[in-house]
Amino acid sequence: xxxxxxxxxxxxxxxxxxxxxxxxxxxxxxxxxxxxxxxxxxxxxxxxxxxxxxxxxxxxxxxxxxxxxxxxxxxxxxxxxxxxxxxxxxxxxxxxxxxxxxxxxxxxxxxxx
Amino acid sequence: xxxxxxxxxxxxxxxxxxxxxxxxxxxxxxxxxxxxxxxxxxxxxxxxxxxxxxxxxxxxxxxxxxxxxxxxxxxxxxxxxxxxxxxxxxxxxxxxxxxxxxxxxxxxxxxx
Numbered sequence: 001x002x003x004x005x006x007x008x009x010x011x012x013x014x015x016x017x018x019x020x021x022x023x024x025x026x027x028x029x030x031x032x033x034x035x036x037x038x039x040x041x042x043x044x045x046x047x048x049x050x051x052x053x054x055x056x057x058x059x060x061x062x063x064x065x066x067x068x069x070x071x072x073x074x075x076x077x078x079x080x081x082x083x084x085x086x087x088x089x090x091x092x093x094x095x096x097x098x099x100x101x102x103x104x105x106x107x108x109x110x111x112x113x
Numbered sequence: 114x115x116x117x118x119x120x121x122x123x124x125x126x127x128x129x130x131x132x133x134x135x136x137x138x139x140x141x142x143x144x145x146x147x148x149x150x151x152x153x154x155x156x157x158x159x160x161x162x163x164x165x166x167x168x169x170x171x172x173x174x175x176x177x178x179x180x181x182x183x184x185x186x187x188x189x190x191x192x193x194x195x196x197x198x199x200x201x202x203x204x205x206x207x208x209x210x211x212x213x214x215x216x217x218x219x220x221x222x223x224x225x
Contacts, residue, residue: 034213043117043203043216044156089155100146100169101205101214103155 004030004092004104012110019077021107023090028071032093034101035064035075039086044103047075047088082111117217119204125223126194132222134189138206139215144168145187146214147179148203156203162187163209191222199224 004025013019025033031052036044048059050066050073057064063076077084087106094102118137126132138145144163148156158171162181181187185206191198201221205214 036216041218043205043218045216046213049213091155100158100161100171101156102158103148105155106153 004033004090004102008107009105010108010110012112013080014112015080015082017080019075019080019084019109021075021077021088021090021109023073023075023104025071025073025090025092027092027094028068030092030094033064033066033073034091034093035062036089036091036103037084037086038089038106044089077109080109080111082113085109085111117204117206117215119202119217119220121220122218123221123223125225128194128196128224130194131190131192132194134191134202134204134220134222136187136189136204136206136217138185138187138204142206142208142215143185144207144209145181145185146205146207147187147189148205148216149173150201150203150219152200159189194224196224198222 034049035047037047038044048062048064050057050064061078066073087108089106090104092102116139120135146161147159149159150156159173160170161168165181176192178190201219203219204217207214
C-alpha cells in the first residue's frame with residue numbers, strides 16, 4: 001500500500017558534522033511533506049516542510065531536498081549539536097491543508113561527543 | 114501563548130475499561146486531530162474534528178470515538194480497552210485550511 005518511510009532506524013554522527021536523514025515515499029500524487037523532530041517525552045515538533053513544486057528549502061541549520069523522480073526526500077542538519085539528538089520523522093500531508101498526516105517510522109539520531 | 118495541552122499525562126487502566134483523554138488546542142486553532150503512537154513507531158492518525166464533527170477517520174475501530182466542544186477542545190474516548198491500546202496518544206491542533214500542526218506532549222496510556 002501507499003506509505004512513507006525512512007531508510008535507517010538509527011544514525012550516529014560526530015558532534016559538529018553534518019547529518020543526513022533520508023526518507024522514501026510511494027504515492028506519486030503526494031504534494032506536501034513535513035519533517036518532525038520528537039524528543040523523549042514530547043510530541044513531534046515541526047522542523048521544516050516542502051511542497052512538490054520545490055526541490056529544496058532551507059531553514060536555520062536545516063535543509064530539505066525533494067527528488068520527485070525517485071520519490072525521495074532528505075533532511076540535512078548542519079553542524080550537528082547535542083540538542084539535535086531525537087527521533088526524526090518524515091511525514092506526508094494527504095488531502096487538503098491540515099488534513100491527516102502520514103508518518104514514517106522514524107530515524108533516531110544520536111550525537112557522539 | 115499556550116500550545117496544545119493534553120491531560121492526563123499518564124494513565125493506567127485495566128483491560129475492558131473505558132478511558133477519556135482531553136485536549137485543549139493552541140490559541141486560535143479550530144481543528145483537532147488525534148494520533149496513536151506505539152512504542153518505537155511513528156504516530157498513526159485516528160481522526161480529526163472540525164466544527165464539532167468528525168471530518169476524517171483513520172483505520173481504527175469504533176471503540177475509538179471523540180468529541181469536539183464549542184471552544185474547540187476535544188476528547189478521545191476508548192471503550193473496552195485492550196492491551197494493544199497501550200500507547201502515547203497525541204493531540205494536534207491546526208487552523209482549517211492552513212498548513213501545519215502543533216502537537217501536544219501526549220498522554221501515555223498503559224493497559225494492564
